[in-house]
Amino acid sequence: MKPMSLAALAMLATFATPAFADSAISISDARAFETAPSAMAGGGFLSITNTGDSDDALIAVLADFPRVELHTTEFEGDIARMIHLDTIPVPAGETVMLEPGGLHVMFMGLQGNPLTEGDAISATLVFEQAGEIPVTFDVVKRDMAGHHGHSHNH
DSSP: OOHHHHHHHHHHHHHHHHHHHTOOEEEEEEEEEOOOTTOSEEEEEEEEEEOSSSOEEEEEEEESSSEEEEEEEEEETTEEEEEEESOEEEOTTOEEEEOTTSSEEEEEOOTTOOOOTTOEEEEEEEETTTEEEEEEEEEEOOOGGGOOOOOOOO
16 A cells, blocks of 8 residues: 555544444435336435534445445436536535436436335445445435436436
């Protein structure tokens, strides 16, 4: 390992350890919409509140799928494109909403195993400062009033 990498790891450990023991991050309204049997991906949504004095960032979501990614939606006219993100900043004292048409988690590689209403997805959110926080996404019926017919083509 390069000395720079060791220094970076030491710095991360220094910052991550105290924050994890006393996390200022809280999670609410974690949900995913049911998907069609042919769907290859499903979206996860939640609210992240940072009550602390330090900024944090969601850097990964771990769950039992071939791939799980952080995404945002960009619109070009009526066309929605899903853009992969490396991190989602969670500024101190703010709530970040992951919701349809905006920031979201993508559960990818469903391959004939649709998300079904009533199911629960166990996952772990990984934050730069707060570390790992377990969460359960409840699979709910899609509210068509809030759906704009956008798809995730991967």
